[in-house]
Amino acid sequence: MTRYIYILMALQLHLAAFGQNLSGSELLDKAIAHHDPSGNWNTFKGEFTVTMTTPNSSERTTTILLDFPAQLYSSTVEKDGNTIVSTLEKGSCTLMLNGSTEVSKAEKDSLRITCDRAKMMRDYYTYLYGLPMKLKDTGTHVYETVQKKTFKNKEYLVLKVDYDKNVGKDTWYFYFDPMTYAMEVYQFFHDESQNDGEYILLTDTMKINNIIMPKIRAWHYNKDDGYLGTDTLTGAKSLE
Numbered sequence: 001m002t003r004y005i006y007i008l009m010a011l012q013l014h015l016a017a018f019g020q021n022l023s024g025s026e027l028l029d030k031a032i033a034h035h036d037p038s039g040n041w042n043t044f045k046g047e048f049t050v051t052m053t054t055p056n057s058s059e060r061t062t063t064i065l066l067d068f069p070a071q072l073y074s075s076t077v078e079k080d081g082n083t084i085v086s087t088l089e090k091g092s093c094t095l096m097l098n099g100s101t102e103v104s105k106a107e108k109d110s111l112r113i114t115c116d117r118a119k120m121m122r123d124y125y126t127y128l129y130g131l132p133m134k135l136k137d138t139g140t141h142v143y144e145t146v147q148k149k150t151f152k153n154k155e156y157l158v159l160k161v162d163y164d165k166n167v168g169k170d171t172w173y174f175y176f177d178p179m180t181y182a183m184e185v186y187q188f189f190h191d192e193s194q195n196d197g198e199y200i201l202l203t204d205t206m207k208i209n210n211i212i213m214p215k216i217r218a219w220h221y222n223k224d225d226g227y228l229g230t231d232t233l234t235g236a237k238s239l240e
Helices: 002-020 024-035 105-111 115-129
Strands: 045-053 060-067 072-079 082-089 092-097 140-142 147-151 154-163 171-176 183-189 198-208 211-221 227-238
Touching: 024 140, 024 154, 024 171, 024 211, 045 198, 060 115, 072 115, 082 115, 092 105, 092 115, 115 211, 147 171, 154 183, 198 227
Parallel strands: none
Antiparallel strands: 045 060, 045 227, 060 072, 072 082, 082 092, 140 154, 147 154, 154 171, 171 183, 183 198, 198 211, 211 227
16 A cells, blocks of 8 residues: 555656646646647637626626637626627627617616627637637747746646737736646736736636636635635537
8 A cells, every 4th residue: 555655656746847847838738738628719619608796796697609610709698687788790799788779878888888898808708718728829928937836725837928018918827737737726917016916716617619617717816815706607508
């Protein structure tokens, strides 16, 4: 029995040491192989529902439809008795409130119903649920030095990323399990010297189109661990 324990410990040490020797590009490739082993993200066709809970606010449920080959994004947001549908398809934009495309300026202003917001939310959802695959996008700078950090009492291999100015201004860190290369935490800073920004804890997973996505994302402030809210995948299906 003791012999097998030593073998297991040696294997763990070997894997940890190997992880430290990975370049940033190699770590990213291994993480993508874990989350998207069939390479399906770029041709993704699927629908998933995200339920958002935040302190002192009502629950928001968003159903997102993505069909990359058809250049189609649609979201259906339900909150406080209203249903907002935003659809972007091959350059066109359609907005609906409670089943009608006749939306007053006052309603658009108070409920933030605009095509610009629809585009922003499309980019938000495709970025966060497309990680780590989205780190291959043009304008993304993956640092080749892989850091080893302990976060919430667990040791991780950490990838540092920043972006061209026209893509994004924040600095991001992605935390991967050193044995499975599963992404379990990510973190961003607007100004790292100020310890601003947020970290997001990822727990549980859901598989869509053979892509492993985080089921629960809990958001916290970096500087004081203050809790911001939680996004939970409450349903998903393939459209293949």
